[in-house]
Amino acid sequence: MKPAVAVLGDPKVRLALLGLALAIGVLVAFLLIRQGRNTPPVAGLGAPDVVFMAYEDSSDPTQVHKIEIHRGGEVVFEGGPEVLLPGRHVYRPPPERVAAFFALVDNSRFRWLRPRYSAFLGGDYTTTVCLRQGVREKCVSSRGSRLFGARAPAPFGEIAVGVDQLASPRRWLTADDHTLELFGEHGIDPRSIGGQRLVVQAARSLSPDAMRALIAAGFPIDRAARVERYDPAAATPLAVALDNRRDETARILIAAGALDSVTPAARARLAASAARGCRPDMLDALLDTGARFDFTATPPNAFWCEHWASEKEALATAKLLLDRGASPSARDEQNRTPLHRVTSAAVAGLLLRRGADPNVRDNQGFRPLDAADTEDLAVVLVEGGAAVGPPPSGAPAAGSIDQRAADKGWTRLQALLAERRTSGAAS
Secondary structure: OOOHHHHHHOHHHHHHHHHHHHHHHHHHHHHHHHHHHEOOOOOOOOOOOEEEEEEEEOOOHHHOEEEEEEOOOOEEEEEOOOOOOOEEEEEOOOHHHHHHHHHHHHOOHHHHEOOOEEEEOOOOEEEEEEEEEOOEEEEEEEEOOOOOOOOOOHHHHHHHHHHHHHHOOHHHHOOOOOHHHHHHHHOOOOOOHHHHHHHHHHHHHOOHHHHHHHHHOOOOOOOOEOOOOOOOOOEOHHHHHHHOOOHHHHHHHHHOOOOOOOOHHHHHHHHHHHHHOOOHHHHHHHHOOOOOOOHHHOOHHHHOOOOOOOHHHHHHHHHHHHHOOOOOOOOOOOOOOHHHHOOOHHHHHHHHHOOOOOOOOOOOOOOHHHHOOOHHHHHHHHHOOOOOOOOOOOOOOOOOHHHHHHHHOOHHHHHHHHHHHHHHHHO
16 A cells, blocks of 8 residues: 555646545535525515616617516606606506515515625626615616526516516507507607607507507607617618508608608618518609609619519519619629629519629629529529639539539539530630
8 A cells, every 4th residue: 555645746646636626615615605695585675565677778778767566556667768658657557466476576586685686697788676675675686687588597587577577668668559548648748759769669560540640649750760779770760661561651651741851862771671672662652752862872782672572573673773773783882783682583684684794793702693592593694694714624613603503403504504615615
């Protein structure tokens, strides 16, 4: 048997002991942290009188709000200046639902989390939940989770989900069939920021009759506003209606004068939006207003139609754009042209007949043929003059038109490529 000193001198043994010590240290630290996070309920908070929840978002002021739920049955909502219904509003849910909510609160594990515990889960927003009874208070905050997301600890979620089920903030933050009644009840100024957001939300999701009612009530139809956190920029009600294919609502807005104060550049964007939806009838509706549209500013992606559009709609839309002055060779910031954007073989053929160059390259060096995702489109481009290059020696290069044609089984294109190269060599 080796002496203990000799055993301890073995590097492998010393490394194993060091690993064991580290593991014990981590376990002790975990238990201490857990003990710190889980403490007996704050004295006097056995049956809280008020549950408070606040939501703050540094990147989206349209969602900032606070909610207080009183055991007596009153719910008080207070929205920031840019929410749909700003200011202070009172709501009284059915008493039995309030009682059920406070029964959940009284038995919640939330009460055992230590005060002012914070879970930093990333993100720009912070949700805070507080229990209050008299002067006593216990608050828990989480940054990057609304306390009921998939990553939120369960004790947070059971309170927040209860708040959402009893008095969802969506009642004051998102337009629905009851929003007009709420605006009337609380005397909200139609030209407030909330009023502007309501019209934009209505253009996206409410009925045409709701839009008629908003216009009759004096709500602005020419103001831009963000609808939600992920909107890239503010948009007018008409732009939102066109983007969401809400044609009847768009016609109502046009008839009410939504184009009267719109700049030519903004009109060009609206026309492009209607075009991307492949709706020549909506383009006609815009033109019938007599408003001037500068189609020479039409971006290349206006020739790209939504996937649900028919070939007939796509061709009619492209023809209308070109007839009105849109360029078949327009460039965007990546130097892509309409031929880089189209998915319709018929539209590609029309652009080629109107003078589009099938061999123009974008900033990455790609030509329209490199972007073609159907055999019909690739055939039209080759027939229209797209350069095919020499036949490959050996295996086709990865990503080449020959390789794609082989991989996808595009036999018509393969035959056309061989024919073009043969005729090119003969000449």
